Every structure is written in structure tokens, then in C-alpha cells.
Amino acid sequence: MTTETKLPFDKDNVRSFSKEMSEPAWFEELRLKALAEFDQLPMPRPDKTKIDKWNFTQFTQHTVKSSAYPSLLELPEEVKALVDLETDNKNLYIQRNQTPAFLTLSEELKSKGVIFTDIFTAAKEHGDLLKKYYMTQAINADEHRLTALNAALVNGGVFLYIPKNVEISEPIQAVYVHDDVEANLFNHVIVVADDNSSVTYVENYFSTMETSNTLVNILTEVIANVNARVQFGAVDTLAKGITTYVNRRGVAGRDSRIEWALGLMNEGNTISENTTNLLGDGSIGDTKTVAVGRGEQTQNFTTKVVHFGRHTVGNILNHGVVKESATSIFNGIGKIEHGASKSDAQQTSRVLMLSEKARGDANPILLIDEDDVVAGHAASVGRVDPVQLYYLMSRGIRKEEAERLVIHGFLAPVVNQLPIEGVKKQLTEVIERKVR
Amino acid sequence: MAGSTLTIKDLHVAIDGKEILKGVNLEIKGGEIHAIMGPNGTGKSTLSSAIMGHPKYEVTSGTITLDGQNVLEMEVDERARAGLFLAMQYPSEINGVTNADFLRSALNSRLGEGNEISLMKFIRKMDKQMEYLEMDLDMAQRYLNEGFSGGEKKRNEILQLMMLEPKIAILDEIDSGLDIDALKVVSKGINQMRGGDFGCLVITHYQRLLNYITPDHVHVMMQGRVVKSGGAELAQRLEAEGYDWIKQELGIEDETVGQEA
Numbered sequence: 001m002t003t004e005t006k007l008p009f010d011k012d013n014v015r016s017f018s019k020e021m022s023e024p025a026w027f028e029e030l031r032l033k034a035l036a037e038f039d040q041l042p043m044p045r046p047d048k049t050k051i052d053k054w055n056f057t058q059f060t061q062h063t064v065k066s067s068a069y070p071s072l073l074e075l076p077e078e079v080k081a082l083v084d085l086e087t088d089n090k091n092l093y094i095q096r097n098q099t100p101a102f103l104t105l106s107e108e109l110k111s112k113g114v115i116f117t118d119i120f121t122a123a124k125e126h127g128d129l130l131k132k133y134y135m136t137q138a139i140n141a142d143e144h145r146l147t148a149l150n151a152a153l154v155n156g157g158v159f160l161y162i163p164k165n166v167e168i169s170e171p172i173q174a175v176y177v178h179d180d181v182e183a184n185l186f187n188h189v190i191v192v193a194d195d196n197s198s199v200t201y202v203e204n205y206f207s208t209m210e211t212s213n214t215l216v217n218i219l220t221e222v223i224a225n226v227n228a229r230v231q232f233g234a235v236d237t238l239a240k241g242i243t244t245y246v247n248r249r250g251v252a253g254r255d256s257r258i259e260w261a262l263g264l265m266n267e268g269n270t271i272s273e274n275t276t277n278l279l280g281d282g283s284i285g286d287t288k289t290v291a292v293g294r295g296e297q298t299q300n301f302t303t304k305v306v307h308f309g310r311h312t313v314g315n316i317l318n319h320g321v322v323k324e325s326a327t328s329i330f331n332g333i334g335k336i337e338h339g340a341s342k343s344d345a346q347q348t349s350r351v352l353m354l355s356e357k358a359r360g361d362a363n364p365i366l367l368i369d370e371d372d373v374v375a376g377h378a379a380s381v382g383r384v385d386p387v388q389l390y391y392l393m394s395r396g397i398r399k400e401e402a403e404r405l406v407i408h409g410f411l412a413p414v415v416n417q418l419p420i421e422g423v424k425k426q427l428t429e430v431i432e433r434k435v436r
Numbered sequence: 437m438a439g440s441t442l443t444i445k446d447l448h449v450a451i452d453g454k455e456i457l458k459g460v461n462l463e464i465k466g467g468e469i470h471a472i473m474g475p476n477g478t479g480k481s482t483l484s485s486a487i488m489g490h491p492k493y494e495v496t497s498g499t500i501t502l503d504g505q506n507v508l509e510m511e512v513d514e515r516a517r518a519g520l521f522l523a524m525q526y527p528s529e530i531n532g533v534t535n536a537d538f539l540r541s542a543l544n545s546r547l548g549e550g551n552e553i554s555l556m557k558f559i560r561k562m563d564k565q566m567e568y569l570e571m572d573l574d575m576a577q578r579y580l581n582e583g584f585s586g587g588e589k590k591r592n593e594i595l596q597l598m599m600l601e602p603k604i605a606i607l608d609e610i611d612s613g614l615d616i617d618a619l620k621v622v623s624k625g626i627n628q629m630r631g632g633d634f635g636c637l638v639i640t641h642y643q644r645l646l647n648y649i650t651p652d653h654v655h656v657m658m659q660g661r662v663v664k665s666g667g668a669e670l671a672q673r674l675e676a677e678g679y680d681w682i683k684q685e686l687g688i689e690d691e692t693v694g695q696e697a
Binding site for chain 1: 488489490491511512513515516517521522524527528530531532533537538539541542545546579580596600
């Protein structure tokens with residue numbers, strides 16, 4: 001028996017949904033084209049994880065309506081903790097399931113031409129700009145079934161555009177709340193930093209309840225144009241029962257820089273891809289990832305930096321903890337294309353296993369098609385070092401606390417990179433809860 | 437007098453099934469400083485690891501007690517909370533855990549729940565001791581021992597000693613790899629601890645350290661036993677004449693463990 005792949009949502013459904021959202025024609029066409037191609041496309045093939053039994057395509061409900069949050073005070077308590085309630089000058093988007101539920105952008109940023117709005121409003125009001133970047137540079141709809149599925153069925157997401165020469169110091173935050181068991185999410189996030197601009201964007205995917213057989217398919221495109229800088233922070237905490245495909249991909253122009261700090265803390269089966277394409281000469285990609293696997297879940301994390309431009313620098317740092325019967329695969333890929341001379345590809349992946357049944361794997365892959373480059377990798381899979389525990393305990397620290405310190409320390413280099421205090425604190429608390 | 441007493445009786449210790457200590461007897465009281473000297477490979481570091489409870493070292497017979505309590509039945513952390521401290525020859529490096537967080541955890545684990553030291557009080561105490569040891573205050577926020585030079589690690593061990601104020605401390609080759617200035621600083625820290633409540637066992641190859649920390653008792657270890665004990669003058673004689681005279685006196689040809697007299 002093969003898994004059912006016929007989609008429960010057809011051309012007519014797509015058309016009427018698109019109409020309902022008042023989308024421009026190009027957007028609807030892009031949907032329909034992707035839908036038509038779906039059948040011919042392969043599934044993605046994450047290295048060392050078999051996903052043919054996973055359900056990424058079958059669902060009963062495409063669209064759910066949730067009510068908006070009239071004010072931040074109406075947010076669920078857990079979500080409040082993520083948001084800085086004190087500051088007035090917030091730049092914050094909250095999406096409840098698929099519904100844009102709260103949005104605020106400071107007057108200052110508005111006056112500078114910054115666009116920060118849900119993807120449907122963006123399609124309506126900033127169609128030409130969105131069209132320029134939407135699935136044209138970072139992710140293509142026809143890469144495989146799950147990119148096509150997202151293109152065809154997108155029902156949530158955000159567009160953030162920073163105009164030329166605008167440098168934003170305060171972080172811009174998006175929170176995607178999942179609180180309806182009927183809600184399947186096809187989210188599409190686009191962050192564009194135009195020439196000489198800089199921005200910090202931080203997102204949370206947050207479940208307030210357990211569910212079963214829910215789909216979340218996330219495409220995130222980050223475009224850093226010439227000499228731009230994007231710091232991208234994310235903490236994913238989707239519940240058990242949600243199967244997630246998340247693809248976060250950046251394209252770096254000349255002398256630009258994209259830095260990722262990702263806390264991948266989903267409780268369900270997850271395929272996560274994070275790629276940075278260093279197109280422009282002198283561009284820099286830096287990825288730091290922490291992940292915790294527990295229970296029965298299987299997760300596959302691929303972190304990839306591809307060097308096209310000369311003098312490009314790519315750094316990957318993955319730290320993962322695996323406990324109970326969970327499986328976590330970390331694929332680190334550094335790829336240097338022909339012509340990307342004087343480039344430097346570095347990666348480190350470390351996996352700490354906390355139980356006998358936990359399975360962890362760190363696969364460093366270097367693909368180099370150019371002579372004049374520097375590359376290096378380090379990978380390790382191991383257990384908590386008994387000599388480290390002995391050292392800590394010899395100072396009076398109890399065994400559980402010593403283990404906690406070692407595990408937190410193991411993850412700290414990434415946690416400390418997160419640019420919003422509330423989110424950093426949240427990630428620390430999530431880790432605390434998960435590794436206990 | 438409020439000092440504690442660490443008593444070691446006929447201690448035998450094996451590592452990977454090979455016996456290293458073959459009947460060590462020693463008693464250290466609060467207020468006393470003992471030095472154990474001896475060439476390499478005679479069991480000195482094994483003794484310190486066995487007292488602290490290193491997982492690789494197996495006590496095959498004999499007893500260790502602290503004020504009558506059976507140390508060998510305690511977990512490593514319980515030994516520490518009972519008042520023992522070991523400044524290690526090779527301290528572990530722990531990524532992501534700052535020196536300050538580590539020390540506060542250690543201190544609070546001793547004080548117990550509900551009696552934790554306040555953050556401000558802790559910082560003041562730590563700053564004061566770091567200044568005393570002429571340490572860069574930034575070291576509080578560096579990851580524990582990570583990237584520390586040999587000398588910085590040793591100072592950091594003494595910082596922990598001063599912060600945690602144990603009843604009995606064992607210093608395992610605290611002097612190795614130190615230049616003379618660092619040695620003076622480390623000695624200053626140890627001397628600061630001196631008092632009726634504090635007993636100390638200093639393990640060293642070199643008499644040099646004992647120029648700065650005058651021991652009350654000096655013991656020589658060979659072949660996994662204490663073969664000679666005396667006062668401070670014994671260390672001076674060892675410095676002047678080496679170990680050969682002891683070997684001759686006792687008829688020992690090879691002083692390392694595994695060679696029988």
C-alpha cells in the first residue's frame with residue numbers, strides 16, 4: 001500500500017479561495033500552476049530519514065477562521081510571555097492559525113517605507129513588489145511536492161520589506177499561534193532587505209494545544225540585497241501531532257550577510273531545511289541551530305550553505321540533544337561552486353544523546369568544485385561526559401543539576417544569539433522543560 | 437576547636453583492575469597542612485581522586501571517614517557538601533556554562549534550598565576573591581575553564597576553594613605549570629584559607645611550593661604507600677638530596693607502583 005497522494009483540495013477550491021482573498025491574478029496563476037505540477041513532482045528526500053509514511057498532503061480542512069486579538073492583553077498567557085508588552089514602539093505581527101490577528105508597526109518605520117503585513121494584504125497592496133520576490137529567487141514552486149503544495153495552498157504568512165538604506169535597530173517580531181486542531185497551516189514568509197539596509201526579524205511558531213494529524217508547511221524566503229544585513233531568529237515549538245515541513249532559505253547579494261539563529265523545538269515529526277545561497281561576492285552566511293528531540297519523534301535537520309560568489313564565508317553550527325526514543329538527524333552541507341574562489345566553508349555539528357534508545361546522527365558534507373578555497377568540518381555524537389559531571393559534582397552540585405548545566409551549556413552558544421530577550425528566555429524555558 | 441578530621445585507613449585503590457594504592461594511612465585535622473611528596477607514578481593523584489570519588493577509581497578495601505562519617509558511601513556531590521574539596525590537576529572545560537553560574541550553583545547546593553545566596557552578595561564575594569587572586573574580572577563571565585591557560589585554570593581552582601570554603605581541601609599538583617608569580621598568588625590564596633577550621637592536603641612534586649605554604653606534616657609516597665612522614669624539614673631535605681636516600685633506607689629499587697620492595 002502506498003500513502004494516498006491525491007490532494008483533497010482541487011483547482012476549483014483553489015480558485016474560490018483565491019477569489020475570497022481578493023488575490024491579484026498572478027498570485028492565483030502561481031497557485032494553479034503549482035497545483036497542476038504537484039502530481040509530477042517528487043517528494044523531497046531528506047538524507048537519512050525515510051518520509052514516505054509521513055503525511056504531508058492529506059487533510060480535511062484547508063481554511064479555518066479564527067478571531068483576531070483586539071489587544072495584546074487578550075493574548076493567551078504563554079504568548080504574552082513572548083512579546084514585550086512594555087514597549088510602545090513595537091513592530092509585531094501575530095497570526096492566529098491562518099488569520100492575521102494583530103499587527104503593529106511603528107510610525108517611524110512606516111514613514112521610512114518599511115512594509116510589514118500579512119501575505120494577502122501584501123499581494124493586494126504591494127503586488128508588484130511581492131511578485132518580484134515571491135518564489136522567484138530563493139525557493140521555486142516546482143522544486144518538489146511540498147514547495148508546490150505550499151505555493152498552491154498558501155493560507156498564511158507575512159511580508160517584510162526594508163527599503164534601501166534603512167537600518168532598523170529594534171527587532172521585528174512575528175508570532176504564529178496554532179490553537180485550533182482543525183487548522184492546517186501553509187505559511188509563507190518573505191523577508192526582503194534591500195540594498196544597504198539591515199533588519200532583525202524573529203519568529204515563533206507556537207502551539208497552545210496538542211493535536212493529531214495536523215499539517216504545517218512553512219516556506220520562508222529571505223533576500224538580502226547588496227550590502228544588506230538580515231539577522232533571522234526563530235523558535236519553533238509546534239505540538240506533538242503536527243507534522244512539519246519547514247524550509248527557510250536565504251539568498252545573499254554582494255557583500256551582504258544573513259545570520260540565522262534557530263531553536264527547533266517542535267514536538268512532532270519535523271523536516272527542517274535551512275539553506276543560504278551566497279550569490280554575491282563577499283557575502284556571508286552564518287547559521288546557528290539548536291534542536292531537542294524527545295518522545296517518539298523523528299526529526300531531520302539539514303543546514304546548507306552554498307557558495308556561488310567569490311570571497312564568500314559560510315559558517316554552520318548545529319547543536320542537538322536527543323532523549324527518550326527520539327531520532328534526530330543533522331545534515332550539514334557546505335557546497336562551493338566552481339568559480340567561488342577564496343571562499344571559506346566551515347561547519348560543526350554536535351549531538352548529545354541522553355538515553356540508550358535515542359538516536360542521533362551528524363553528517364558533515366563538503367562538496368567542493370573549486371580549488372582555491374578553505375573548508376573545514378567537525379562532527380560528533382556522544383553522551384554527557386562523566387568526567388565533566390564528576391568535576392561539577394565535586395563542587396557539591398547534585399547530579400541532575402550538573403547534567404542540566406552541561407546540557408544548557410551545550411545549547412547556550414546558540415540560545416545566546418537570539419536577539420529578543422523574551423524569545424531567548426522562552427527558548428531557555430522550552431529547553432529546560434524538554435531536557436528535564 | 438571546630439575543625440574537621442579526615443581519616444584514611446589502610447586504603448587500597450584499583451584502576452581498571454590494577455591496584456595502585458596499597459594501604460595508605462593518613463589523618464588530616466582542621467588547622468593542619470599536610471604535604472604529600474613523591475616522584476611520578478607513586479599513587480599521589482590516585483589518592484586524591486579516590487578521596488573525592490572519581491568514577492574510574494575503585495576502592496577495594498580500607499576506609500575514609502570525615503568526622504566519623506563514611507565518605508566511601510557518599511556520592512561525589514555529597515562528599516563535597518560534607519566539606520571535602522579537590523583542586524584538580526586537570527580541571528574539566530565546560531562549554532556554555534559561565535564561571536559565575538557554575539560557582540553560584542555550587543555555592544547554593546551547599547547552602548541548600550531556601551538559603552541561597554543573593555545575586556548581589558554573590559557577585560560581591562566573587563569579585564573580592566578574584567581581586568585577591570589578581571584575576572581578570574571578565575573571567576566570571578567566561579565559560580568554565582574553556583580556553584583558560586594552565587595558570588588561569590589553577591587560579592580558578594583556588595578561586596573555587598575560597599568561594600566554597602571547604603573543611604578539608606586536597607590540592608593536586610596545584611603548582612605544576614605555574615610561573616613564580618602565579619605560584620605566589622596561588623599560595624597567597626591557600627594561606628588566606630589557613631585557620632583552625634581548615635585542613636589541607638597538598639600534593640606536589642616540588643619543594644618550591646612549600647617555600648610559600650609551610651606544611652605541618654610532610655609525607656613521602658612510594659609504591660602506593662606512605663613510606664615516610666615528618667615535619668617541614670623533611671621537604672627541605674628532599675629538595676636538597678632527592679629521594680634516593682629514602683629508597684636506600686627502605687631498600688626500594690623502583691619507587692613506582694607495581695614494584696614491590
